[in-house]
Amino acid sequence: MSIEHSEQRRTERRQAPRYRYQAPVEIEWGSARLRARTRDISASGMFLELEDVLWVGAGFRARLAVERPLYLECSVKRVEPGRGMGVTVELKDEQSRHFQDLLGRIAAGV
Numbered sequence: 001m002s003i004e005h006s007e008q009r010r011t012e013r014r015q016a017p018r019y020r021y022q023a024p025v026e027i028e029w030g031s032a033r034l035r036a037r038t039r040d041i042s043a044s045g046m047f048l049e050l051e052d053v054l055w056v057g058a059g060f061r062a063r064l065a066v067e068r069p070l071y072l073e074c075s076v077k078r079v080e081p082g083r084g085m086g087v088t089v090e091l092k093d094e095q096s097r098h099f100q101d102l103l104g105r106i107a108a109g110v
Contacts, residue, residue: 016043021105024065027074029054038064039084043103045077049084062087072100 011053021041025048036050042059054060054076064070072095078086 016109018042021046021106026063026065027060028063029058029060032046036062036084041103041106043100045074045086045088047084047086051082053079053081053085054081055079062089064086064102066102070102071095072099 018040019042023038025036025038027036027048028049034052036048036060039047041047047067048062056076056079058076058080060074060076062072062074064072071092073092074087074091075090076085076087080086089099
């Protein structure tokens with residue numbers, strides 16, 4: 001299978017559009033605090049750039065540093081060693097609207 005075909009299949013599986021977006025993220029994993037940066041973001045997840053990645057299935061809380069910090073419960077779905085990890089996000093009620101507003105501004109290029 002070619003790389004192009006593989007990328008096309010991965011894109012087809014996604015339910016939500018993914019947007020290039022960079023913002024600092026602090027990962028709270030037990031007592032550890034890790035620093036990362038978003039590479040892209042969508043309604044269902046994001047890719048976090050960091051060298052020391054967690055493993056597939058690991059859960060953590062992330063603080064996305066935007067004008068009003070956004071707290072997300074995350075689960076690692078894909079790992080690129082030395083580059084980062086793809087995570088899904090679970091939104092608590094109060095954070096859901098804030099996250100959707102952020103995605104709307106990113107999609108609109110604001």
